[in-house]
Amino acid sequence: MRIKCPYCGERDLGEFTYLGAANLKRPDPAAAGAEDAFFDYVYIRDNPAGPLAELWYHGGGCRSWLRVLRDTRNHEIESVELAKPEAGKP
């Protein structure tokens, strides 16, 4: 498995660190039902067998956070993009 970093090109997996699913959003602690929302956010995972959007950190390269769409059944990577859009670009 190699990841094609938007800055650095295709690089070895050993340069990257895994965080987990990219769809997790920290809930608003002031909102109603925040306790349940935080429980879901911290502990509950979809854990799909199939395409999963996830966050990887390119610590051995450009130190960008990447959003990688990868199939957990065969490790095939469909797309890689910067987790945060670049300044000045849409």
Added chain:
Amino acid sequence: MHYSALSLLKNGLTGNRGWTQAWHKAEPKPSYDVILIGGGHGLATAYYLAQQHGITNVAVLEKSYLGSGNIGRNTTIIRSNYLLPGNTAFYERAMKLWEGLAQELNFNTMVSQRGILNVFHSDPQRNAYVRRGNAMRLAGVDAELLTRDQVREHLPFADFDNARFPIRGALMQPRGGTVRHDAVAWGYARAADDRGVDIVENCEVTGFRIEGGRVKGVETNRGFIGAPKVGLAVAGSTSRVAALAGLRLPLETHVLQAFVTEGIKPLVDHVVTFGAGHFYVSQSDKGGLVFGGDPDGYNSYAQRGNLPVVEDVAEGGLALFPSLSRLRVLRSWGGLLDMSMDGSPILDKTDIAGLYLNCGWCYGGFKATPASGESFAHLIAKDEPSDLIRPFRLDRYRRGAMLDEKGMGAQANLH
């Protein structure tokens, strides 16, 4: 048929023609009292349901052939060297059951209590291991702290003067060891089959029938099978199967690799773990070194890993035993892990009446097999958890009553 020295002699003298099949290939009946999904812990559960609770109208559904899943993919190590109350008692129960298992099942499971040595390399690590050893001894588990010279007697070929990670000593659990994992699957299957349990291979669950919040049975690739109680023991695939019943769980599926070298003469007499990285090794009776390290660290259902972890494991191994460098690796493979959010298993009822959960074993499910089966059987038969598994309840995450042996928090790939 009962296995004994006499039956061995008799069949040996008559050309081994008298052996009968160890368990029969069952066709699924329309309904059972209990269905267990998964031919690993499920087999042990079926055995204890029959043996301890007299419930024999039971089916174990295995999606492939028996022993094809995690029960045949682990590195066969048994130990109960845990720190936290809850874990210690549970894994020690498993150890006690391992010790009598071959007699109980009348099957040679090759339980070998060769001792496990956790080598340490620094003073702080020594302190941590002393604390762990003391916790174990307080809980009635055997533990010994070995000095550097004592370790040298056990492992004369280890690199004691490694510049970065010199060996300072080890924590040893003499009763730890290995068990032949296939024999565990076969032994439980045979003993359960003897007591009337149906073991249905190549039977994959594709859905649950749930009416009025109560489970009625399971849909499979071989048709509907009814049962008022269904136990789910499919670690690695739990999220996927539980989703069929609408459950969302605190689990991620990860992959862990394992390796076997070519066979050599006896070298490693114990199970040994490296303290400065993650590497563990034991030697099989065939002579191959069986070893592994950390999980790959990303979600995967692929049953195979990647090269960075292979490199990491090899580096750890060579830092401990430089002489391994010339050994050739024969095989490597991957198994799927249910990584739970605190690194401990989940054994509990669910919100759906009659549906029971046995999951979240992380990379430590094999050593737990007998206690898991016994406790799960109790849970299913009595509809309430035994004291032994109360720490493993599903709602502990919401209650904040985590059982976090490694102290890593809710980050599955760090446990």
